[in-house]
Amino acid sequence: MADLTKGPRGAKPRKILSRRNIMLYGILFVISVYYLLPLYVMVVTSLKGMPEIRLGNIFSPPVEITFQPWVKAWAQACTGLNCDGLSRGFWNSVQITVPSVILSIAVAAVNGYALSLWKFRGAETFFAILIVGAFIPYQVMIYPIVIILREIGIYGTLWGLVLVHTIFGMPILTLLFRNYFSSVPEELFKAARVDGAGFWGIFLRIMVPMSLPIFVVALILQVTGIWNDFLFGVIYTRPDTYPMTVQLNNIVNSVQGVKEYNVNMAATLLTGLVPLIIYFISGKLFVRGIAAGAVKG
Amino acid sequence: MSTSPRPYRLLRNLNAKIASVPMILTALVIFVGGTAWTVFYSFTDSKLLPRLRFVGLDQYERLWSTGRWLTSIENLLIYGVLTLIFSLVIGFLLAVLLDQKIRFEDTFRTIFLYPFALSFIVTGLVWQWILNPEFGVQNVVRSLGFTEFVFDPLYDPDIVIYGVLIAGLWQGTGLIMCLMLAGLRGIDEDIWKAARIDGIPTWKTYIFIIIPMMRPVFVTTLVIIMSGIVKVYDLVVAQTGGGPGNASEVPAKYVYDFMFAAQNLGQGFAASTMMLLSVVIIVVPWAYLEFGGKRRG
Incomplete structure (x- = not known):
């Protein structure tokens, strides 16, 4: 033709x-x-x-x-009694984002792998609950989580927030990985099993190396999502461990003192810089990530 | 396999079950348990701490007779309906513009989508600054000679929610455009050829052929927009703080304030249960359409 x-x-x-x-x-x-x-x-x-x-x-x-406003926003801007600028929030956000991203992706990847290739009875039911749960407004679940975190003794710590991000990242990430692993040719999986590879062997030596793109998509999704989070940060951390978004809001919307708009905008830009850089570097992968993560709202 | 009689059934596929423990815990404890807990305690008179003293529907009666809650519902309806209409229209039009086989499509898409990478906090603070009557748009137009020009949505209780809307649309329309563009690209090229041969004008092809064909995309987009609307919180906190007065209050903020600031947990639980109810009203018909429809066709 x-x-x-x-x-x-x-x-x-x-x-x-x-x-x-x-x-x-x-x-x-x-x-x-x-x-x-x-x-x-x-x-x-x-x-x-x-x-x-x-x-x-x-x-x-x-x-x-x-560049004075930038210097001031980074190192001197005040929130309450702390006057060491947004840098504190930045490092808090780094400390929150890195473990949250690693833990949430690791948990969801293994989970998606189990759901797609090692189905057990009842797995689909739990998965359905997980997906439906993604639509429940967070406000309905925040207080019970406060109680749970308090019982475990990590309420107000960075690790409490990491756990919360892992929980709420699970529906979308699991869906992402489950769908991806389901598209892997079954012959490959069967051949590996015949060769004697087990659950973890197949995952680590075959699945992970061949699914790097989906890990990158998940990475973009989680880094921007967790970095931009405000609600969980303000609820599950204390003032000295506030993430950058919370601290930014406190700096700009504080009622005390003269408003320094240039410092405020420098601080706003600084906070937006991390996701913006990721966005401009990642290009098409970011689009893929948000198309998958849009459900998260 | 031959040595795995009934008593060991639980141990079969054990690794997959271990891998799914986080999912099972999240689904059962947080999503089901947490939600049930909150709904349950919304029938008590919990104040500073949750306590089991049932008062029936008292919290709901009080909720629906509180002016602040009614304002937040009204705002959510205005914001929601307008966001829905404008994001669908703008998103679709932008997608159509980008689908005209133009040059620099990637550049334009990057520009329209970058706000979506920014957090609601950053979005709210930027637009707070642009809409600032003393220095922002109002001041600029006045300095051009229109000294009577008034545009201060964030300081006028009657229109403050439209100020929030402007910011929300700026942040979110790029995503809708992307989803719509993917939908447009999924339409068979032959449809266009057939329409051209029949001499149907382009705009008519879009309205009467393409849009009906994109029904699934529209439905998904609708659900994404709506579940985002119910959750709107950070944007209002950053841009207006709920003010002036309580004029830009939204349900999510009402919940947070009653749970963590006003120490009136019962009210917070009742309000969040109402949020859950609104999501159920949105999601159930969609799930029915989506999954009930498949069975029929």
Whole structure:
């Protein structure tokens, strides 16, 4: 078939500067400006001094560029009695995110593997509960979890929050891994079993090495999701272990003192920087991750 | 295998069962147990600590006669309906624009989607700054000569929820666009050819052929948007703090405030049970359509 149609296929190529194209790109350009505006405003505001902000307009570029707001946001901004800036929240977030991501992915990957290739009676029922549970508003479950964490003795600690992230990351991650492992050819699995490999052997030596892309998707999903979390951070940690988002909100929305908008915007940008960098580096994989994780809301 | 008679059935496939322990615990203890616990305790008069003194539907009666709760429900309805309409319309239109075989599609998609990588806290704080009447959009327009121009949604109790809506749409429409774009790409190219041969205008093809064909995508997107709406919390906390007064209160914030600040657990439990109920109302018809429909077809 393909050989018969050597000639050009599809619609006639249009002129690049047709009226349709000018309109199309014009509209896309205007919408892009709207979407980029807040990012632009954050950047220019964070580079201005306060006198310039009071006089000028928020869209104008800084006349005199200063990095003082960034320094202040990072190292000196106050929340309550602590005046060591957002750096404290940053390191807290790192300490929360790294173990949460590792633990949640490890648990969900093994779980998804068991659900797809080593089904046991009742497994599907628990999985169904897990997926339905993803739709339950967190507010319904937060207080019982407070009690459980208090009983185990990790309420208010980083590990309590890590556990919470592992629990609430489980539905979507398990779904992700289960679907992926289900698409693995069964012959491969059977051949490995004939060769004497067991549950963990097949997982570690065959499944994990061949499913790196899905691990990357899960990684992107979890790092951005956990980094951006606010609700769990504010409930399950104490002021000195608050993650970055909580601390940011406390810095910007504190009622005491003079509002320093440039410091606030520098702090906001700093907090948004981690997920933004991940987003711009990961590109298409991020899209895949959110398409899978969208259910998480 | 031959040496595994009945008594050892529990031990068969033991590794898979061990691997599923976190899932089973999460499903049973947190999702089922936690939810049941909260619903159960919503019928008690728990204050600072949960206690088992039943008061029937008292908490619910009090809830529905509290002005603040009614405001939060009203806000959720306005925010929800408008978010639903606008995200579907904007998301679909953006997807259609990007589907016109344009150049730089990846660039435009990256621009429209990047806000989704940012947390609601960051989103709320940026838009708080842009909508600041003293320095933001209002000030800029006034300095252009329109000295009477008024645009301060975050300081006007009547329209504050629309200010939150602007920020919410900016953050979330990119995701909807991505889902819609995936839907558009899933449509068979032959449909387009057939429509072109029949001389049907493009816009008519979209409305009468493509959109009905994308029904599953729309349904999934609808559920994603709606389950996100019920959970809206961080955005309001960051952008308005629920103010001015209680004008931008939402249910999730009401729950948090009563559980952890007002120390009126019973009210918090009752309010969160109402949130659960609203999700049930959304998800059950969807599950019925999705899974009941498959059986029929």
